[in-house]
């Protein structure tokens with residue numbers, strides 16, 4: 001059911017430079033500053049020690065909502081292609097990895113796109129491939145921890161940007177179904193797509209309605225932590241936090257305004273700047289995700305979602321264990337629904 005979804009580090013798309021070494025992740029320099037140097041000091045230190053940040057972001061939403069444009073605007077690279085899909089019947093999962101380096105900090109970024117989501121007349125089954133993909137990544141990691149597979153790139157998804165259509169009304173049943181079902185599997189960050197199509201008043205009202213729908217439907221979206229310490233940081237964090245769901249926009253054109261090159265959308269009646277907080281919440285989203293709470297998003301994935309998966313899987317494994325020649329074996333059901341026998345290393 002998936003299309004290609006696994007790019008190993010030495011199997012990255014060809015557009016990315018390889019530095020002549022097949023075993024190394026290919027490095028691409030973003031077009032301009034990604035702002036990774038704005039990471040909190042503690043995080044930068046950890047980043048420098050660990051060398052790499054591994055970040056996997058999934059983007060979900062109907063086609064044409066600006067997912068690819070937003071990701072390319074955010075990471076200043078053309079990791080996502082702008083492909084217009086022609087009403088696909090099923091959801092496919094496509095992952096692309098790129099290694100971005102800025103001032104000694106490496107970010108191994110994987111974008112998992114889900115073309116076809118919500119595009120059919122009947123969208124009953126469009127969550128299944130997404131759930132399977134998320135679980136498959138946990139499964140790969142668990143097998144690795146149990147010593148049953150060779151290391152592959154860790155593609156556990158750290159956050160899912162869920163794109164809401166800028167209708168100005170309320171969430172659609174599919175939005176609610178997706179966020180409700182997936183919120184105990186991945187950090188969900190809802191965003192209002194194409195914010196430039198709404199007036200500031202419409203945007204405020206739409207945000208209030210979305211948050212009401214989220215609360216009433218008992219949906220648990222990712223909650224950005226508070227930042228204690230520096231008063232200015234605290235205030236900015238609080239302000240950015242209040243912008244959820246972020247009303248975002250993207251652009252693949254750069255224009256010059258007052259001698260400064262900016263990403264913007266130019267209309268007959270004016271210009272909408274991607275990185276202008278008065279025009280949209282792009283900067284707030286980028287700052288919260290990449291600068292302020294990158295480590296938290298990764299930690300929650302590890303300590304909550306992966307741990308939950310592991311606990312359930314091990315309980316399932318232990319209930320079907322048997323001992324053979326003093327080795328502990330157990331049967332697990334794999335994704336193809338056939339059984340697989342794996343040895344549990346006890347030492």
Ligand SMILES: Nc1nc2c(ncn2[C@@H]2O[C@H](COP(=O)(O)OP(=O)(O)O)[C@@H](O)[C@H]2O)c(=O)[nH]1
Nearest residue numbers: 063064065066067068069082083194195249250
């Ligand atoms: N008005 C507006 N149009 C956008 C925005 N982002 C992308 N687009 C346009 O919407 C179309 C689809 O964008 P794309 O990124 O390919 O959408 P995707 O299918 O969700 O990945 C393209 O014509 C983009 O130029 C935005 O923030 N506002």
Ligand SMILES: [Mg+2]
Nearest residue numbers: 067068081083
């Ligand atoms: Mg796209």
